[in-house]
Amino acid sequence: MTIYQSFIKRTLINYCLGSFVAVIGVGGIFIFSTLSLSTSETIYLLVTLFSSLLIMFIAELIVFGRHTMPIRIAFSKDRPSLLELEKAYIQTHRFPILTLRRIFGPHLFGLTIPAVSITLVLIYFELISFPYRYTLLAIAGAILVAAMHGLIEFFLTTKAIQPILHFLRNKADSLYKEDISLHGKVLVSIQQKFLYSSLFIGVFPLLLFSLASQIRLQEFEVAQFSDYWSWAVVVLFIAILSAIYGAYLLYKDISQPIEQLQQNMKMIEQGRYTIAEDSYSDEFSRVISGFNLMVDGLRDRERMNQQLMNSFYSTFAMTLDARDPYTAGHSIRVAEYSVKIAKQANFPEEEIDLLKKSALLHDIGKIGVRDNVLLKDGRLTEEEFDEIKKHPVIGASILSQIQPSEAIAPLIPGVRHHHERMDGKGYPDKLKGEEIPVFGRVMAVADAFDAMTSDRPYRKGMPVSKALQILEEGKGTQWDPHFIDIFINIMNTELKKNERATS
Template structure:
């Protein structure tokens, strides 16, 4: 509650300063400098102002009490639901906007109506000797002052609520490990803020001067005052036009770089680091864009370093597995190369091709869990030993599932588990059929079989490429996916044909 009490103190302090400035300084100075009435009537006007201020304060405090109710109850409690934290975070952000209604409402209803009523009554009784029309002018002045007071209070409230927002975020971090956030939602448009603020700042003194001068001229020359009214309204309209054009130009000058940076951030969130934001500005946005581009440079460098480390990590795992058996050395790397060849031939994009390559590198990682006497056996495996070997896809998936974070290996699990499935459903471990087999599993199966057939083993020599291709061709649609096997066979033969023609040309 300490943060909330400090907030209330700042809120009341800001309000008192704003009220005193708006009513006593601006209002009283205008009243004293423009009206020409006997001293006793000034006293009566001051009494009207004081009574009206009392009404305004009561209306203000009642409105404030209701607006602060949910915030007060929130900070009085010690435990909050996660949804409650999010709702309060948004409510506090909306509080400065509510301040505008809290200020303007009491000014109009709590101050202007009682003041106008008391003034009209005193004029009718003869206690005040001023024209009835001056009451309308005074009401217009009060309206202008109320709007400016609300504008000032809004920006003061924006700063005042920040400690509350930090406290809500702190509680969210402690209770749930997550700090509440708007998630990029815009509750108050910067364009709207700038447009209203600049227009009011430009129009307020102009309108106030016009009204005060009009009253003053009534005492000097009423005929000239009537002529002045047309001239003054024209000036106010021109001033309003300049204020609106000026606010639009200012908004555009601020909005364009903000929009550009926002678009660049969206692009970067999508992983695009190649482009830099052009520095086209000579103000503080130049420093902001320069810093933004430096951040992109560092992110790009870090991403490239992480990519290299991750690639090295996968290659190291594959090399560690291949090192157990000198006869399968390089197997994982070759299967990865064949797999990515098939992937690119099928039109796979770079991101998918990279995932396929890494999946292929890890496809036999489960063999780490196979005993040496089975994995390294020179002769033919018994049925029991082959059953143990058949466990390596499931073992591989289990090993990868133990890597943190949990989702880090999610893209590689299907290929590792399914690379021994057969297209006709007679494979293992799940007996999946056709295109039910994951995409990476169907591609790795072709690459794995080709390398296994063409590699030497202790108990046999590797067969020729052409013989292996013929076996792949015979197994299309039964053991292997016919589309991917066909792509690999055709490409391999095409490359061999080109190599043969090249050698014949040299000789």
């Protein structure tokens, strides 16, 4: 037997059981124990009841077929489409609600309308002898019985759909590597469940007893109970308010830890691993404790991953620089200078971290430059310099191949554009001014300074003061004036500190 067939079988068994308890059990007992009936009247009412039940079953079976159609389609095919699986998944989640609609639709009206109509005919032809107003009480009783049936069916169906949901998710994963879900959408809130369940549980017995008592007292024609309903309404009103308030308090008690967990999960999505406050003494204490253990594990793993990635960037930068002994440590120094500028410019922490990684990898494209060009002792020819000028594009191309692309994408602009100039005479894209990505403008300053102050085979590195002077002269033409001013202030401050320390 397939999962779908088992689901249909279990749903029908639950429905028949619920119908028997509600209609035959509560409804039948309510009618036949409350009314004083002759044998013939009992037979007429039994025939009426079972005829109405038949009409009700037919009407509900038609609607049931419509409600199960999306699920049936997904199970009827060996390879249903992802859209069909998603529709079936959502419809399955909606099934407890649809069950309620069937009970308050074809179930209630399919039973009540035929039953009341037949009863009115029987009263008219004097085949049964009780007042017409009893049919109004019968309608009220039918609504109560339907509410009880709906409550039973809702929770039974909620449990019955679990294997279907599990199967559909596994099917989507195996066929399309997709995880289908409601994505946080709430179809029935906990507040509604508690409110309606508590209200019904608290009020149903009183309402049913009130209806039965009214009929019974009228049959005995007890005059002193003529004001019965004025008393009953007060009692019912108090019971309804008590049930609503009790349901609200119960809902708030349960919703508070759930809302707290939701807030903490949003923080985790934003990269903030905050533990939840454990202030509960019931089963939620275990849930919160488990959640906090998970957060601690995620935080430790994130810390380890961050350490590994930072170590990777630094190691990779040193590996690149080791290819040319005269530029050893260049990428790390460029990253350090870039971070100093960014901090002074009040970049967000996340941006500073990305800038550092981009700076560490800014010369990765030199992997594609021939050794006889990259390691040449003398000055480069024009053709050789043109080959060197390709390294930003090569570097950006290398990084664009790394997955996941969204994690590496913020690093690419700095790698590609750290040799652009403010006057548009740089390379590779001859961008001007604000067209140059901000990482490229910051790294251009740091890269130029380190290049000027580092030793080369054909020249000695120039003094810091001379390099700063050149940066000042190129402000606005070659380099961003804002970042030049920041960097010069940083370096002058450090020079003064060093002078004081040595004096």
